[in-house]
Amino acid sequence: MKNELQRDVERVSLTLNVNGERSQVLVPVHKTLLEVLREDMGLTGTKHGCELGECGTCTVLIDGRPELSCLVLPVQVEARAITTVEGLAVGSELHPLQQAFAELGAAQCGYCTPGILLASRALLDVNPKPTRDEIREALAGNLCRCTGYVKILQAVELASTRMSS
Amino acid sequence: MRVGESVRRPDGAAKVRGRFEYSSDLHAPDMLWGATVRSPHPYARIKAIDISAARAMPGVHVVLTHKDVTGRNLYGLEIKDQPVLAHDFVRYWGEAVALVAADHPEQARRAAQALKVDYEVLKPITDAEAALAPDAAKLHPNGNITRQVKIRHGDQSARADIVVTGEYEIGMQDQAPLGPESGLAVPEQDGSVELHIATQWLHVDQEQLAAVLGLPPEKVRLTMAGIGGAFGAREDLSMQAHACLLALEAGRPVKMSYSRTESFVGHVHRHPGRLWYEHGADRDGRLVYVKARILLDGGAYASSSTAVIANASCFSCGPYRVPSATIDGIVAYTNNPPCGAMRGFGSVQNCYAHEAQMDKLAAELKMDPVELRMRNALQTGDKLITGQTIDGPVPVAELLKSIAAMPLPASGEGKGGDVDLTKLPGGVSNTTHGEGVKRGVGYAIGFKNIGYSEGFKDYSTAKVRLFTKDGKARVEVHTAAAEVGQGLVTVQAQIAGTELGVNDVVVLDADTNVGSAGSSSASRQTYITGGAVKTASEAVRDRVIAMARAELRAPSGLHIENDNVVTGTGKLVVPLATLLGDEVIEETREFHPRQTFPLDAETGQADAHMQYAFAAHRAVVDVDAELGLLKVVELATAQDVGKAINPQAVEGQIEGGSAQGLGLAVMEEIQLKDGVIRNASFTDYLLPTILDMPPVRMDVLELGDPNSPYGLKGVGEPPTISSGPAIAAAVRAATGRPITRVPIRPHDLTL
Ligand code: FES
Ligand code: FES
Numbered sequence: 043m044k045n046e047l048q049r050d051v052e053r054v055s056l057t058l059n060v061n062g063e064r065s066q067v068l069v070p071v072h073k074t075l076l077e078v079l080r081e082d083m084g085l086t087g088t089k090h091g092c093e094l095g096e097c098g099t100c101t102v103l104i105d106g107r108p109e110l111s112c113l114v115l116p117v118q119v120e121a122r123a124i125t126t127v128e129g130l131a132v133g134s135e136l137h138p139l140q141q142a143f144a145e146l147g148a149a150q151c152g153y154c155t156p157g158i159l160l161a162s163r164a165l166l167d168v169n170p171k172p173t174r175d176e177i178r179e180a181l182a183g184n185l186c187r188c189t190g191y192v193k194i195l196q197a198v199e200l201a202s203t204r205m206s207s
Numbered sequence: 208m209r210v211g212e213s214v215r216r217p218d219g220a221a222k223v224r225g226r227f228e229y230s231s232d233l234h235a236p237d238m239l240w241g242a243t244v245r246s247p248h249p250y251a252r253i254k255a256i257d258i259s260a261a262r263a264m265p266g267v268h269v270v271l272t273h274k275d276v277t278g279r280n281l282y283g284l285e286i287k288d289q290p291v292l293a294h295d296f297v298r299y300w301g302e303a304v305a306l307v308a309a310d311h312p313e314q315a316r317r318a319a320q321a322l323k324v325d326y327e328v329l330k331p332i333t334d335a336e337a338a339l340a341p342d343a344a345k346l347h348p349n350g351n352i353t354r355q356v357k358i359r360h361g362d363q364s365a366r367a368d369i370v371v372t373g374e375y376e377i378g379m380q381d382q383a384p385l386g387p388e389s390g391l392a393v394p395e396q397d398g399s400v401e402l403h404i405a406t407q408w409l410h411v412d413q414e415q416l417a418a419v420l421g422l423p424p425e426k427v428r429l430t431m432a433g434i435g436g437a438f439g440a441r442e443d444l445s446m447q448a449h450a451c452l453l454a455l456e457a458g459r460p461v462k463m464s465y466s467r468t469e470s471f472v473g474h475v476h477r478h479p480g481r482l483w484y485e486h487g488a489d490r491d492g493r494l495v496y497v498k499a500r501i502l503l504d505g506g507a508y509a510s511s512s513t514a515v516i517a518n519a520s521c522f523s524c525g526p527y528r529v530p531s532a533t534i535d536g537i538v539a540y541t542n543n544p545p546c547g548a549m550r551g552f553g554s555v556q557n558c559y560a561h562e563a564q565m566d567k568l569a570a571e572l573k574m575d576p577v578e579l580r581m582r583n584a585l586q587t588g589d590k591l592i593t594g595q596t597i598d599g600p601v602p603v604a605e606l607l608k609s610i611a612a613m614p615l616p617a618s619g620e621g622k623g624g625d626v627d628l629t630k631l632p633g634g635v636s637n638t639t640h641g642e643g644v645k646r647g648v649g650y651a652i653g654f655k656n657i658g659y660s661e662g663f664k665d666y667s668t669a670k671v672r673l674f675t676k677d678g679k680a681r682v683e684v685h686t687a688a689a690e691v692g693q694g695l696v697t698v699q700a701q702i703a704g705t706e707l708g709v710n711d712v713v714v715l716d717a718d719t720n721v722g723s724a725g726s727s728s729a730s731r732q733t734y735i736t737g738g739a740v741k742t743a744s745e746a747v748r749d750r751v752i753a754m755a756r757a758e759l760r761a762p763s764g765l766h767i768e769n770d771n772v773v774t775g776t777g778k779l780v781v782p783l784a785t786l787l788g789d790e791v792i793e794e795t796r797e798f799h800p801r802q803t804f805p806l807d808a809e810t811g812q813a814d815a816h817m818q819y820a821f822a823a824h825r826a827v828v829d830v831d832a833e834l835g836l837l838k839v840v841e842l843a844t845a846q847d848v849g850k851a852i853n854p855q856a857v858e859g860q861i862e863g864g865s866a867q868g869l870g871l872a873v874m875e876e877i878q879l880k881d882g883v884i885r886n887a888s889f890t891d892y893l894l895p896t897i898l899d900m901p902p903v904r905m906d907v908l909e910l911g912d913p914n915s916p917y918g919l920k921g922v923g924e925p926p927t928i929s930s931g932p933a934i935a936a937a938v939r940a941a942t943g944r945p946i947t948r949v950p951i952r953p954h955d956l957t958l
Pocket of ligand 2: 151187
């Protein structure tokens with residue numbers, strides 16, 4: 043076991059495209075995208091609630107589709123467009139979803155919020171006027187322990203209304 | 208930002224941007240990572256610990272065992288019975304035995320695995336009743352009864368025409384805050400330590416840490432880090448002492464961050480319980496007596512068990528007039544995971560029982576269940592079973608009336624081909640078209656205390672500072688109160704803004720540089736810390752007004768509005784900034800609510816509680832009894848909040864609290880086998896998802912408590928109490944089955 047630990051950790055050099063910016067990272071091959079974002083790139087907005095694909099707090103967008111970053115290896119997503127919560131706002135301008143979540147109190151402790159915002163964004167990008175059931179389906183993999191989801195549903199609806207008007 | 212408005216949370220923008228810094232996001236240059244060696248046995252004697260292999264692992268800087276605990280190796284909220292690191296025995300599966308700090312988290316985890324502990328495995332006690340047996344092994348020096356509460360009220364030999372009995376069982380629920388336990392300890396040159404931590408009570412952590420570390424309290428400084436939910440899970444120490452011990456030994460900052468699995472053993476849980484009830488009533492449905500025995504499994508260490516059993520006993524009969532009561536509440540030590548605080552705190556378990564009993568009684572009397580409850584509804588001025596006369600609004604009948612009058616959701620009973628399969632229990636994976644689906648409606652009401660009880664000193668401290676910044680008045684509010692997500696930062700800003708008439712209010716980060724705020728628990732912070740902020744703000748305001756009168760010879764009746772000092776009729780006297788100039792006005796105040804008293808050991812009689820809060824729920828469920836599937840179709844609730852300081856946050860508390868109650872009713876349970884948790888993950892421990900949560904209808908009453916600031920009542924816990932029992936009642940109504948255990952399992956519906 044000792045030998046195994048002392049072996050050189052295999053590292054790879056990768057170019058990741060996160061929130062429209064390309065950056066070069068040198069990371070151990072086995073590190074998850076979640077760990078690389080948080081630990082190597084300082085993007086701690088992406089949260090970890092289980093690191094086993096169970097809670098949705100680590101959701102990011104990869105080429106616009108929601109993925110659980112705790113289950114993704116960076117080598118799998120090299121050169122693809124990764125969006126984290128830090129990339130949702132444009133400068134000081136919040137995304138309508140962020141605006142609606144802040145306005146309606148859909149973030150209490152806020153730990154689930156980054157993941158839910160990204161899953162919602164992916165939904166609205168392909169379906170600008172979702173029904174309640176469609177919103178539920180899109181967010182079924184994202185746990186929230188604080189809100190009972192009521193205000194989250196309302197916030198996604200409000201953002202959808204504002205974005206399509 | 209005024210009291211009564213749905214203002215936005217000041218931390219909302221940071222949270223939606225991903226910029227809010229949670230305890231798990233903290234980082235210090237040169238920091239090490241800590242890991243915990245945990246017991247693989249629920250009960251064992253430690254024969255020897257060999258740290259050499261772990262110490263020799265790459266990247267490892269420090270390995271610690273009980274021998275390295277520099278102060279007292281025992282802590283606990285009420286009874287100091289839990290070792291920081293186990294020394295002679297381990298008493299539950301996952302108990303902390305040793306610690307490692309290494310350069311990288313993986314190295315720390317590997318080293319923790321390499322550490323060798325020689326155990327003599329003992330037979331665990333995994334059932335509370337077995338723990339009470341005279342020949343049971345003593346898990347603690349004083350035996351296995353952590354606390355026994357006796358309530359003897361009224362005629363102890365009362366008889367009744369109608370008698371119903373029942374036995375109920377409640378599973379062990381986990382708070383499951385989404386942010387796992389984490390924190391960062393930074394040692395200083397002078398031997399002190401700075402801990403950044405997500406906790407519900409900074410000062411009690413500080414006090415416990417000082418004792419464990421053998422340091423004076425001023426050498427243990429705590430700063431609140433962002434909290435990813437709490438619900439009781441952050442009331443006890445988890446990794447606080449561990450991180451501090453490692454950091455002080457290593458001379459470098461140490462971060463610890465639990466995995467989800469470790470989180471399941473890293474904090475206490477809601478007590479599972481068994482409850483036996485007998486209700487006697489006259490033929491008109493008026494309660495004559497209630498007898499109950501309530502047995503809670505406290506697990507290996509006391510945590511807040513003694514207070515939980517007091518609540519479970521005091522509120523055992525529900526919010527009803529009960530002339531005679533004989534209640535025995537017992538909480539026992541076992542080798543199960545320790546149990547302590549979780550939202551609802553003892554009132555959740557008993558509500559399942561007393562509400563099932565009321566429904567049984569209604570059935571026996573062929574009465575409407577709501578009507579029976581109204582007939583027995585507690586009212587202002589009534590005596591509780593603890594002998595306390597209940598004052599302030601007691602809207603039991605109003606709340607019941609409100610939920611009963613709300614419209615019912617459209618019938619889901621699908622016949623023929625037009626059934627929307629996605630709406631059925633089990634959704635589209637259901638194998639029927641709803642032929643076997645039955646709808647049920649159930650009601651429940653519960654109550655509990657707000658604030659600390661039984662003479663436990665309850666107070667909070669607030670420092671309020673008024674000064675001029677960039678030519679404008681600014682207020683800073685500083686308390687040690689934990690913002691756990693509930694919106695306390697908003698409430699503090701609203702109260703200071705209202706009392707001082709200033710628009711720019713900043714709530715500073717909570718830390719131990721200001722006096723204690725007490726815990727964010729018992730639904731108490733808006734009342735107690737809100738009260739402290741109000742009192743300190745009033746003191747600042749009085750000084751401003753005195754200053755204006757002295758300097759400007761202004762008339763009496765002045766107040767502050769919109770950053771200006773104005774007359775009683777609203778005429779501008781002077782802009783606040785002009786009046787203040789360079790002056791800083793600062794006041795620190797403590798707020799103490801009225802006193803409470805300990806329960807009498809023999810009779811349980813006392814004015815034990817400070818305030819009472821009530822909530823009622825109606826649940827509508829669809830049950831497919833053939834397939835063992837159920838779906839909560841709607842929750843309707845009514846709650847008296849006294850005064851909604853922030854209506855939007857009140858709604859959020861009611862919705863979220865109702866969801867946690869739903870979880871216990873239909874899916875959430877820590878499954879134990881011989882003391883070992885079998886489902887320490889979110890794959891196997893189920894939390895309600897957005898698909899499980901129905902729409903919530905809500906009626907928020909603001910009846911005003913004459914004793915509290917602004918008339919408010921604590922809001923957070925009541926919704927968690929009655930939502931689950933209403934669901935259980937609805938399932939009974941749909942199926943005709945007894946449903947005496949929660950969470951309700953498929954075979955409870957089918958077999
Ligand atoms: S952290 Fe990735 S799903 Fe939970
Ligand atoms: S707001 Fe706390 S988990 Fe969703």
